[in-house]
Amino acid sequence: MPNPLTAQSLHWRKSLLNRIERRYPIMERTIALTSRQINITIVEDADKLLEHLSTEDADGTLHLPYWTYLWPASIGLARYLDQMSRLTGHQILEIGCGFGLAGVVGCQQGGRVFFTDYKSDALMFAQYNVLQNGCADRASFVQMDWNTPCLKRRFSRVLASDVIYEEKNWQPILALIERYLTVDGEAIFSEPNRANALGFLELIGRYGFTYETHTDVVCLDGGSATIAVYCVRRASR
Template sequence: MADSLLALRTSLAEQLAELRGVQPDQLPPALLDISVRRVGDAYYVCPADWEQLRHEEGGAGRPIPYWARPWPSGVALAGHLKDHPPAENLKVLELGCGLALPSVVAARAGAQVLATDGHSDAVAFAAHVLSINEVEGDVALVDWSDHAGHLVDRGPWDLVLAADVLYTSQNVEAALRLFPHLVAPTGTLLLADPNRKGAQGFLAAARAKFELVSDRGPDVTLHLLTPRNG
């Protein structure tokens, strides 16, 4: 186990350094102090001490690494997909994937998955999470709220996954502009949200173009949106 963790750390260091444009020894130590953990029957690799990583990144003037831990919405979305697996070869896009647990579950069901995030570190970790679960899937560095044109060009998508992405008004506005162009006419948008006020604003406006079914929970609500035809 120690040898495999060392190999994983070495591989991550090489990719993270390349994506950041630095030498491996210039990476924050907490970024490479990793552990492999389990949620349900899926594994993920993450920085072992998120608070320390947050401290080191803050000291370097970098953004808070929200991507580096599994949040309840992502876990809930992964659990829903395990209980309701997508069809084999379904074309699936995950936005703001972070550690990509929903993508792992979808890929395990045989879907064709593209996991995307706007943070380069997240993309490197997501690729390794897919690998340690021995599933096939692509990853891409894309900030969907700013630069999602090529996601539209690669679509439309049979299933679009998003967990806790509506945390700012700018994201809500971007989602209202973008999401209708991502989802295939017979496709589905599956949104997991920790009952944020912004999500309610998005859903109210999205009803003009989507049919909505919600499975409300005390901490996370799953919203299934299908395009209105005609």
Template sequence: MQRVAIPGGEDLLIRSLLDRQQYYDPTGAAGRLGICSASWPLFGLLWPSSIQMARRLLRRPVRPEERILEIGCGLALPTLVGRRRGARVTASDRHPLARSFLETNASINKVSIIKYRHGQWGGDGAARARDAGAEPLSARYDLILGSDLLYDRNAPRELADFIDDHAESEAEVWIIDPNRGHRPAFVRHMEGVGFELAEQEHIEEAGAGPDGGAYKGRLLKFRRG
């Protein structure tokens, strides 16, 4: 259990995996979703970019009619922060255990029921979701959030297409990237689906990165319509 401090809000107690050596897929559910043993534990770790996103969502005024989607949510820290404030947030991930961890952490922190859907970019995510017995994303949203998702060279195109499939015609997208190197390609692909990069925030914070080092990254805010 980890205690996460969110400046300006209440601390969260988060159940997470111990480390990156964890792996448990006795039924092959993760394997059928394309999750290998090396990537299996990543959903269950608390990533610095997720903490940065949660802090920024905390400062955003709650808009009762706004529908928010967190993609690749993992432990869904931004979702928990937003939902605790009364925002209409749906969490999504492809990992078969993400929903269970979300429900546990929501209960620990006394956060009301959170909607969860299977969300996977690249390939036929809906078919894989049905195979795993999960309910796939089908709605469209006003604000889409994602933290540290540009981790390989295929991600910029696949992620932009996925966002296009689930964003309203008038929508905003927030992506926090810890300088992984695929940001320029992602911006180009987002422009290709009608989003403009409206704002960038350079983030640098001592002691907030992996293993207590400095965190460096950018918050990209896109708008369409």
């Protein structure tokens, strides 16, 4: 006889999948890391939904639904976390989680992960992916905008995959790291080696942080991308 928790989580997983399928065409990807495989459910052909899901502010600023894509940087961060020592005992915040791939590896490495994104549908997918990978007992989901942080606790790790693509977000993201990272904590960013990341790295110093860079090459959909992983710590600890 299945234990009640398993039955409950199976039921929850099924109803979440129904909700997702009512709104989006989906597909499953298997991400092979060195020590594990992650099955992740994502939007199928996100390009087709681009027009429908894009929104425009009164001032004409266009908001694209970036969460509907699985970005190579998230695979780079997942690979980095997979190779790290265990994260048992760590409280982890993932910002701009999208489908939640990096956070799932954080959970599987033993950490307790708070998945956050400002789009509720991204969190719905992240929640499904957590259930699918058997780590719901170590995951929480919070809708949070970088400009209006609402959590009231600190984290020893922050995961941030492909979130520094727009300069307007750099200050809010660094203010958030400043606010949420424990004194000896580490924020791990990944991004596809964009030229504008240099500006962000300069700003890191002005916020009193220091960083180390690692690079990796990620293959996805027939292409390959160099992914930079920045491990950011407070300069004076």
